[in-house]
Amino acid sequence: MNSRERVATALNHKEPDRIPIDFGAGGQTGITASALYKIKKHYGLLEENERIKIVEPYQMLGEVDEKVQDLLGLDAVGVHPLKNMFGFKSENFKPWTLFDGTPVWVPQLFNTEPDENGNILMYAEGDRSFPPSAKMPKNGFYFDAIIRQNHFDPDNPNTQDNTEEFALLSDEDLEHFSKEVNSAYENTDRAIYLTFPGAAFGDIALVPATFLKDPRGIRDVAEWYMSIALRPDYIMKVFEIQAEIAVENLKAIYKAVGDKVQAVFMSGTDFGSQNGPMISESTYSKMYLPFQKKLNNWVHKNTSWKTFIHCCGSIEPLLEGFIEAGFDILNPVQCSAANMEPAMLKAKYGDTIVFWGGGVDTQKTLPAGTPQKVKAEVTERIKTLKKGGGFIFNAIHNIQADVPVKNFAAMVEAYRENCTY
Numbered sequence: 074m075n076s077r078e079r080v081a082t083a084l085n086h087k088e089p090d091r092i093p094i095d096f097g098a099g100g101q102t103g104i105t106a107s108a109l110y111k112i113k114k115h116y117g118l119l120e121e122n123e124r125i126k127i128v129e130p131y132q133m134l135g136e137v138d139e140k141v142q143d144l145l146g147l148d149a150v151g152v153h154p155l156k157n158m159f160g161f162k163s164e165n166f167k168p169w170t171l172f173d174g175t176p177v178w179v180p181q182l183f184n185t186e187p188d189e190n191g192n193i194l195m196y197a198e199g200d201r202s203f204p205p206s207a208k209m210p211k212n213g214f215y216f217d218a219i220i221r222q223n224h225f226d227p228d229n230p231n232t233q234d235n236t237e238e239f240a241l242l243s244d245e246d247l248e249h250f251s252k253e254v255n256s257a258y259e260n261t262d263r264a265i266y267l268t269f270p271g272a273a274f275g276d277i278a279l280v281p282a283t284f285l286k287d288p289r290g291i292r293d294v295a296e297w298y299m300s301i302a303l304r305p306d307y308i309m310k311v312f313e314i315q316a317e318i319a320v321e322n323l324k325a326i327y328k329a330v331g332d333k334v335q336a337v338f339m340s341g342t343d344f345g346s347q348n349g350p351m352i353s354e355s356t357y358s359k360m361y362l363p364f365q366k367k368l369n370n371w372v373h374k375n376t377s378w379k380t381f382i383h384c385c386g387s388i389e390p391l392l393e394g395f396i397e398a399g400f401d402i403l404n405p406v407q408c409s410a411a412n413m414e415p416a417m418l419k420a421k422y423g424d425t426i427v428f429w430g431g432g433v434d435t436q437k438t439l440p441a442g443t444p445q446k447v448k449a450e451v452t453e454r455i456k457t458l459k460k461g462g463g464f465i466f467n468a469i470h471n472i473q474a475d476v477p478v479k480n481f482a483a484m485v486e487a488y489r490e491n492c493t494y
Contacts, residue, residue, distance in 0.1 A: 074089050093148040094467070155245065198284070277298075392426070405469045459492075
């Protein structure tokens with residue numbers, strides 16, 4: 074099988090020749106620039122004076138280029154929106170150095186000048202005439218959103234304020250998706266993972282709107298979470314408007330790219346803490362499920378795409394709801410959280426939802442365990458999750474900067490030893 078066939082087989086809950094593997098297709102399955110630099114050096118892929126290209130500046134993810142793809146035998150490539158989390162295009166790259174010394178390329182509008190405390194401040198659309206929207210603390214590795222809730226009347230909330238970021242895709246956006254998907258389809262045999270914008274209802278990473286210069290509405294994380302209980306009708310009205318726009322954008326993107334896409338990222342809304350869901354099953358069913366189902370139903374009725382939800386934490390009580398909402402793929406499969414044992418998940422849900430992730434714990438094992446412990450855990454996870462297909466190997470979320478390269482290599486070695494059917 075080639076990679077595209079391999080992923081398609083696994084997504085249809087059948088066993089391919091080997092378990093598909095992904096690193097870098099999504100903003101939740103990638104490798105931070107610092108880790109990627111060490112990995113390329115370890116495998117002899119780093120050229121003299123090479124810099125890592127930042128493809129997702131909010132989390133400082135590096136470009137998993139063709140050399141790394143070929144070395145690791147990766148089976149998926151990603152296509153992402155034209156503009157990043159800060160609202161500007163990733164283009165006209167310039168050199169910069171991370172706090173830990175990693176040499177990188179960053180987009181032209183990426184601010185590289187530290188403030189008086191040594192922090193790196195980032196500005197929506199690169200416009201410094203407005204207050205910064207995010208901050209990378211001195212000696213940090215990625216950005217934290219800065220809360221800018223300056224235009225919100227709690228007594229008279231206006232749904233138009235919290236929907237200002239949702240709009241019909243421009244011709245330029247659609248041309249970008251068409252060009253990138255066609256390039257990946259024609260020049261590789263890898264599966265295509267497309268990040269669809271504007272479909273993640275209540276994704277807390279997006280609430281502060283780091284891409285808007287002067288956002289209106291509820292933009293404070295705590296205020297948003299409280300509003301789920303205090304202003305549910307308001308939140309659902311926001312979702313209703315968002316869903317209407319998203320359906321039109323689905324139609325437009327499908328017209329631009331057709332069935333060349335295998336998986337489409339639809340939601341990054343986290344509903345879980347380390348120990349359990351952050352909302353009740355009834356709240357999810359009432360407030361989120363109907364809108365997610367509306368979009369997923371359109372996808373399944375009109376395309377061959379499989380829909381992807383990224384949801385961290387202990388979320389087992391919500392998985393039946395995710396399946397009812399029409400999600401085909403679950404990521405990151407956080408087995409380190411409470412009640413997320415991989416054997417139970419596979420037995421209970423493995424026939425109806427694909428696990429894209431869960432390959433190794435990234436909280437303790439990968440950054441702090443021995444290579445032997447990493448290999449043992451990867452071997453056991455593969456043994457548990459591979460049967461019957463429905464499994465794409467990936468770590469639990471992005472490979473972080475503190476992961477020892479010997480542990481990454483141990484993970485890859487264990488995958489290779491156990492990946493065939």
